[in-house]
Amino acid sequence: PPDVEVLGRSTWVFLHTTAAYYPDKPSPTQRANMLNLLHALPVLYPCSHCASHLGEEMQVYPPDVSGRIPLSRWLCERHNEVNERLGKEKFDCAKTDERWKDGPSD
Numbered sequence: 001p002p003d004v005e006v007l008g009r010s011t012w013v014f015l016h017t018t019a020a021y022y023p024d025k026p027s028p029t030q031r032a033n034m035l036n037l038l039h040a041l042p043v044l045y046p047c048s049h050c051a052s053h054l055g056e057e058m059q060v061y062p063p064d065v066s067g068r069i070p071l072s073r074w075l076c077e078r079h080n081e082v083n084e085r086l087g088k089e090k091f092d093c094a095k096t097d098e099r100w101k102d103g104p105s106d
């Protein structure tokens with residue numbers, strides 16, 4: 001089975017970076033594709049318990065794909081829910097651009 005930590009770290013890099021560079025005013029096609037990408041995760045993400053937790057979260061908190069800022073915040077909040085569940089520190093969602101767009105990355 002995949003290493004859940006390595007998989008998680010790389011998936012978060014991809015998702016947060018993609019959200020950080022998502023348009024402020026996405027076209028209908030961009031919105032639809034972002035929704036498809038996010039809705040695919042609970043179906044395809046190769047950590048089944050992670051996938052089902054995310055699916056439940058997404059039913060309560062549907063993704064906001066209306067623009068870069070709301071999408072980045074939505075994703076940050078979903079990531080924080082995982083952080084909380086795993087006993088990790090919560091991330092300050094005011095700092096997503098600093099971490100994933102403007103600032104240095106690791």
Ligand code: FAD
Nearest residue numbers: 004005008009011012049050053054076077079080082091
């Ligand atoms: P990660 O949590 O992978 O974070 C990577 C980097 O992202 C951090 O160093 C930090 O700079 C930044 N960051 C942290 N929090 C935020 C935030 N809220 N917003 C923006 N940036 C942030 N693991 C499980 O054991 N059980 C699960 O149920 C589970 N569900 C997951 C669901 C999804 C959709 C994903 C993508 C991963 C899931 N994981 C799960 C993996 C878990 O979230 C971590 O990726 C893994 O434990 C490695 O953690 P890490 O401490 O290296 O940092």
